[in-house]
Structure formats: C-alpha cells, structure tokens
Amino acid sequence: MARITAGVATSHVPAVGAALDNGKSHEPYWAPLFAGYQWTKDWEETQQPDVVILVYNDxxxxxxxxxIPTFAIGCAEEFGIADEGWGPRPVPIVKGHAELAWHIAQSCILDEFDMTILNRLEVDHGLTVPLSLMFGQPGQWPVRVVPIAVNVVTYPPPSGNRCWLLGEAIARAVESxxxxxNVQIWGTGGMSHQLQGPRAGLINKPWDMKFLDDLTRDAEGLRTKPHIEYLREAGSEGIExxxxxxxxxxxxxxxxELHRHYHVPGSNTAIGHIVLEPAA
Incomplete structure (x- = not known):
C-alpha cells in the first residue's frame, strides 16, 4: 500500500524563486537562506519519494x-506554470498522479470533507518555489505532485483544527x-510576515520559533490556535x-524533527523550514 513517510514544511516566497531563476542564489544576501535547504536536498536524494502531496495557496x-474554494485538489495528469505578471517561472511542467489524486478526493469527500476537484490548474510560486528549494533546477521534477490548494487569502480561512483533520483524512486515503x-506531504507558506499597512514588514522570530517547536512538542495546542493570534502575532499573511x-x-x-532552518529576512518574510517523520 502507499504510505506517508515524511512531512516537509517551508515558506514559499516568490522572491526566492526569482533569486534561483536569475542566478542570484550565491549572492551574499541569498546564500545563507539557500544553505539551510542543502540538508534537505541531500536527504531527498536518499528518500526518493514517488509522490508529494503539496499543500499551498493560490x-x-x-x-x-x-x-474561492476552501480546499481544492488537483486531479490532472500535469499542471502548467502560471504567469504571475512577469511570465511563467522557467521551471518544468509539474506532473500529477491522477489516480492517487482521484482516490484522495473520493476518500476525503466520503470522509465528509467537501473537496473541490480541479481537472485543469496552473500552479504559481506557492507550489513551484518549494519544489525548487528541495530539488534545485532539474530538467524535470523527480516526483509526481498532488496539489492541495487552501484558501488563506480571503476571509474566512479554515481553522487550524479543520486543517489538521484534513491531514488525518488524507493519511487515511493514502493508506488505502x-x-x-513512497509519499511525502508538504505544508507551505509563512512564516510571520505582513505585506501591507502600517505593520508591513512585521517579523516575529520568537513566535515563529515556538511554532516550529510546537510541531513536535505541543501539536495539540497548534490545532486550537485562533485566527486572531496568527493575525496579531504573525501578521496578516501569517495565517498561511x-x-x-x-x-x-x-x-x-x-x-x-529531522531538520530545521530559520532565516530572516527572505524578501520581507521570515523563512521557515522543517522536516518531520512520523513517530515510530
């Protein structure tokens, strides 16, 4: 049967993709950020996942x-690269795993999650930047991808607990x-940042570090963290x-926890990254 062997989380800042695409990753500003992902790039070569279930926001x-779907799943055989206003990123087409995606969609819907099914989808930096951080700049991506898009842009976003429960439902689907x-699941976005208003540029390192800690030490507490705390402590985009x-x-x-990386700033965002494996 299929199995989820690891979880990966990372920020998905568009400027990170631009730095890679324009050959700037070794410049003094960017080098420390990218250095923190080298462990994971090496680790992914040893793990060789078949599929990544990649959770991101459009x-x-x-x-x-x-x-505005709250939860949507891409069920196509491939996903084009979106033009976000300056042309599509020069990265490979994202290959899907339609059979697994449809199985997850069916399982989650029968498990009482109302998933929107997407048979055509162009993906933006929210999905492609994490792939670039973990796999570099290959001629084609070494994994197939099942995209899960989550609304964290327009009120109301789903609660942390609802997201956790969806993760459990996805795990049940994969196991069946x-x-x-060999399946990995990735969560993307964050960490603390705000892009507009009088608090633009907000970064809250202590709050971010505690969030990283609590992924293994107090995950139950994260499930019940209210939206207002993300807004107050991590900025308007921290809800990601x-x-x-x-x-x-x-x-x-x-x-x-297998690996952790935290760096500020990445553009105007706190860059967070963590690699986890299920407890034995």
Whole structure:
C-alpha cells in the first residue's frame, strides 16, 4: 500500500524563486537562506519519494473572487506554470498522479470533507518555489505532485483544527491506496510576515520559533490556535501557517524533527523550514 513517510514544511516566497531563476542564489544576501535547504536536498536524494502531496495557496493565479474554494485538489495528469505578471517561472511542467489524486478526493469527500476537484490548474510560486528549494533546477521534477490548494487569502480561512483533520483524512486515503508508493506531504507558506499597512514588514522570530517547536512538542495546542493570534502575532499573511497543520495532521499524533532552518529576512518574510517523520 502507499504510505506517508515524511512531512516537509517551508515558506514559499516568490522572491526566492526569482533569486534561483536569475542566478542570484550565491549572492551574499541569498546564500545563507539557500544553505539551510542543502540538508534537505541531500536527504531527498536518499528518500526518493514517488509522490508529494503539496499543500499551498493560490495567489490569484488560478482563482479569484469569483471562485474561492476552501480546499481544492488537483486531479490532472500535469499542471502548467502560471504567469504571475512577469511570465511563467522557467521551471518544468509539474506532473500529477491522477489516480492517487482521484482516490484522495473520493476518500476525503466520503470522509465528509467537501473537496473541490480541479481537472485543469496552473500552479504559481506557492507550489513551484518549494519544489525548487528541495530539488534545485532539474530538467524535470523527480516526483509526481498532488496539489492541495487552501484558501488563506480571503476571509474566512479554515481553522487550524479543520486543517489538521484534513491531514488525518488524507493519511487515511493514502493508506488505502493499493499501489506501493513512497509519499511525502508538504505544508507551505509563512512564516510571520505582513505585506501591507502600517505593520508591513512585521517579523516575529520568537513566535515563529515556538511554532516550529510546537510541531513536535505541543501539536495539540497548534490545532486550537485562533485566527486572531496568527493575525496579531504573525501578521496578516501569517495565517498561511495553518497549511502546515495539514502536513502535521497527516503524520499522526507523534512526529520527530529531522531538520530545521530559520532565516530572516527572505524578501520581507521570515523563512521557515522543517522536516518531520512520523513517530515510530
């Protein structure tokens, strides 16, 4: 059967992708940020996952105010690269795993999660930047991807607990898939940042570090963290961190930290990254 072997979380800042695409990753400003991902790049080569379930949020590329799904799953064979206003990123087409995606959609819907099914989807930096951070700049991505898009842009976003429960439902779906697959689940977005208003540029390192700690030490507490705390402590875009809880929920009650990286600033954002595995 398929199995979830690890969880990965990372920020997905668009400027990080631009730095890679324009050959700036070794410049003094960017080098410390990218250095923190080298451990994971090496680790991924040893793990060789077949599929990544990649949880991200769309940035007005595939959705707008006319269509706002809370949870959506990409079930296509491949996903094009969105033009976010300066042309599509020069990265490979993202190959899907339609059979697994449809199985997850069916399982989660019958498990009482109302998933929007996407048979055509162009993906933006929210999905492609994490792939670049973990796999570099290959001619084609070494994994197939099942995109899970979450609304954290327009009120109301889902609660942390609802995201955790979706992670549990995804884990049940994967475990019931008959093909032998090595599956990872990634949560993306965050950490603390605010892009507009009088608090633009906000970064709260102590809060971010505690969030990273609590993924293994007090995950139950993260489940019940209210939206207002994300807004107050992590800025208006800090709510993206609820997507990490889908990843964390899929790993079960216990998880072990393998690697952590935290760097500020990455553009105007606190860059966070963690690798977890399910507890034995």
């Amino acid at each position: 940035h007005a590329s595939a959705f707008d105010m006319n269509i 898939f008959p093909e032998d697959l 961190l609820v997507m990490w809880l889908i990843m964390r929920g899929a790993l079960g009650r216990g998880a072990r």
